[in-house]
Each structure stands twice: as C-alpha cells, then as structure tokens.
Amino acid sequence: MPQARSTLRTVVDWITTIPTLVAFGLTLVVGDVVLRVSRLFGEKAIERSAGFMQRVLLWSFKFSGMRLKIERDPGIERRRGYIFVSNHQSLIDIPIFGGVLFSNHPKYIAKAELAKWIPMVSYNLRRGGNAVIDRANRAQAVQVIRDFGRHCQERGVSAVIFPEGTRSRDGGLKSFRSGGTAALLEAAPDLEIVPTTIDGSWHLLTHRMLPIPFGTEVRIRFGEPMARQVGERVSDVLEDVRTTISGTLDQWRAEPAI
Numbered sequence: 001m002p003q004a005r006s007t008l009r010t011v012v013d014w015i016t017t018i019p020t021l022v023a024f025g026l027t028l029v030v031g032d033v034v035l036r037v038s039r040l041f042g043e044k045a046i047e048r049s050a051g052f053m054q055r056v057l058l059w060s061f062k063f064s065g066m067r068l069k070i071e072r073d074p075g076i077e078r079r080r081g082y083i084f085v086s087n088h089q090s091l092i093d094i095p096i097f098g099g100v101l102f103s104n105h106p107k108y109i110a111k112a113e114l115a116k117w118i119p120m121v122s123y124n125l126r127r128g129g130n131a132v133i134d135r136a137n138r139a140q141a142v143q144v145i146r147d148f149g150r151h152c153q154e155r156g157v158s159a160v161i162f163p164e165g166t167r168s169r170d171g172g173l174k175s176f177r178s179g180g181t182a183a184l185l186e187a188a189p190d191l192e193i194v195p196t197t198i199d200g201s202w203h204l205l206t207h208r209m210l211p212i213p214f215g216t217e218v219r220i221r222f223g224e225p226m227a228r229q230v231g232e233r234v235s236d237v238l239e240d241v242r243t244t245i246s247g248t249l250d251q252w253r254a255e256p257a258i
Contacts, residue, residue, distance in 0.1 A: 013211035016064045020212055023060035027053065031120035039127055047105045047157070050124045054098030061092070065215040066204065070100060073224045076194060078103040081156045082225060083188060085181065085241045086196035087173055087249075088162035090205045093198055094121075096220055097160050105157040109145060109180060111135050129157070133180075142183045149187025159184060159191070163238060171202045173249060176242050182234040192225040195241040197248040221248055 031053035038049035058068065076082065082104065084097065097106040108130045115125040115132045125132055131148035133141035152159045161184055163176035185193075200218040207213075223244055226237070 009214070010211070012214050013064075016214050017209065017211040020060055020063040021209065023063060024057065027056050027060055028119040028121065031056070032123055035120060035123050035127070043129060046124075046128050050128050051098050051102040051105065053120060054095035055102065056099075057095040058099045061204070061212070064204075064212045067215070067217045068096070068100075069217060069219045071219075071221040072100075073194075073222055075225050076104075076222055079156075080104065080158075081152055081188075081191050082158045082194045083152075083184060083191045084158060084160045084194045084196045084222070085238075086160065086162055087198055087245050088164050088167050089169075089171055089198055089200075089202035090167055092201045092204055092218070093162075096198065096201070096218070100220070101158065101222075106160045107131070107148070107152055107157060108160050109133060109148065109162075109184075129155075138179070141180065145180050145183040146187040149184045149191075153188040153190055159188065163241075167202070169202060169205075171199060173242070173246055176238045178234050178238055181238060185228075185232075185234055185237065189228055192227055193237065193241065194225050195223040195244040197221045197223070197245045197252075199249055199252055219252055223248075 031049075034049050034053060035046055038045040058066075084101075084106065086093070086097075094108060097108075107128070108125065110125050110130060110132055112132050112134050115122045124130065129151060131144050133144050135141060149159060161181055163178070163181050164174040165177045165180075166174070168174055198218070198220050200216055203216045204212055204218070226240070
C-alpha cells in the first residue's frame with residue numbers, strides 16, 4: 001500500500017506539473033512584453049505591471065495545488081516603503097513579495113546573472129528600479145546597494161534583502177551576512193525594518209520543478225515593523241531579525257500536521 005500511494009502521488013505530481021509549467025512559462029513571456037510596453041509610460045507603470053505579473057506567477061502554481069498562507073502584521077501600511085529582511089528558500093520567494101505586497105512596490109537585490117536571460121524577470125531587474133550587483137566586485141556591489149537604498153527611501157517604495165546570501169535548498173535557516181544589509185540600512189535610515197519569514201517554498205523546487213510536489217503549503221509572515229534607532233548596530237538588528245525568523249520557523253514546524 002505505501003508503494004502504491006507513493007506511485008499515485010508521483011503520477012499526480014507530474015499531471016499537475018505540466019499545466020503549471022505551461023502557465024508559468026507563458027506568464028514569463030507575456031510579462032516580458034507587458035513590462036517593456038509599460039516602461040514607455042514611466043516608472044510607476046512598470047512597477048504596477050511588475051506587481052500584477054508577479055501575482056499571476058503565483059496563480060500559475062494553483063495548478064499544482066499550492067496553498068499560500070499569509071500573515072501580515074496590521075502595522076504594515078499600504079503604499080509605504082519598508083526594508084523587508086527575510087530568509088530565502090527558493091526563486092518563488094520573489095513573486096511572493098511582488099504579488100502580495102502589491103502597493104508597497106518591493107524592489108530586489110539580485111546577482112548580475114539573473115538580469116541576463118530570464119524573460120520578464122531579467123527585464124524587471126534591469127529596468128524596474130532594482131539593484132543588480134556583481135558579487136565578485138564587492139566595492140561595486142556595496143555602492144549599488146547604497147544607491148538602491150537611497151532611491152527606495154526617496155520614492156517611498158520597499159526594498160527586499162535576503163541576508164543569507166543564497167537560497168536554502170532544504171528549508172534550514174543559514175547564518176546572516178551583514179555587508180549588503182549594512183549598506184542598505186545606512187542608505188535608507190527612515191525605512192522601518194520588517195522581519196519576514198518564509199517556509200515551504202523550498203519544497204516546490206525539491207526536484208527542480210520536475211515534478212512539482214502537489215499541494216505544497218507555503219507560509220509567509222510579515223512581522224511587526226521595527227522602528228529605526230539612531231546609532232543602531234547592524235549586527236544587533238540582524239540578530240534580532242534572525243531570532244524572530246528562527247522562532248517563527250520553530251513555531252510553525254512544531255504545529256501538528258492537519
């Protein structure tokens with residue numbers, strides 16, 4: 001019986017993966033065109049289009065039964081800029097921010113390789129007010145992040161940073177790196193910090209989307225905004241954020257399975 005259930009589950013995973021990948025791919029291609037056209041009408045137009053298309057990317061995973069469970073602190077205001085400091089489990093984390101925080105217009109810090117070849121994603125990274133960095137050139141990366149932080153604060157839009165520096169492929173929380181985060185916090189001292197926890201998105205890419213496990217639950221919690229303090233130490237801020245994220249992950253994983 002266990003073997004039969006496993007085989008049936010695999011069949012279901014593959015059957016639902018096909019329409020998911022088709023919808024996902026079409027969204028990227030159509031979204032690339034939409035963003036290029038939107039850019040002709042200015043920065044706000046491309047921001048709104050990027051947010052909408054990222055929401056559509058999330059919808060495409062409905063074919064695979066993905067359930068998105070969102071917890072949002074009431075202190076997070078719409079149409080206001082924040083610095084979202086989050087753990088990172090998969091590439092799906094990006095459209096989660098863009099699709100859910102539509103009116104906050106989240107911007108990202110991404111390595112240069114991602115800005116070259118992915119339809120819609122690469123164009124948005126290059127033209128949508130995001131920070132594209134060369135991780136091999138630390139001086140360039142820090143300066144780009146500083147410029148990015150100032151731009152986000154001036155326009156009242158949000159910045160998203162993943163201090164782990166890379167994705168956690170098994171859902172475990174990695175140590176935080178302070179370099180890029182320090183540059184961002186220093187450049188945008190008026191933006192409150194929102195500790196953000198994501199869990200489950202790593203499971204969608206367990207097999208590199210071939211297949212996508214059916215019925216995956218992805219949870220995200222946008223925590224209480226942290227007011228900025230004069231003379232705050234980045235190491236202390238990151239420790240507080242990491243403690244919050246770690247505690248949330250422990251809490252979720254201790255809950256009985258439904």
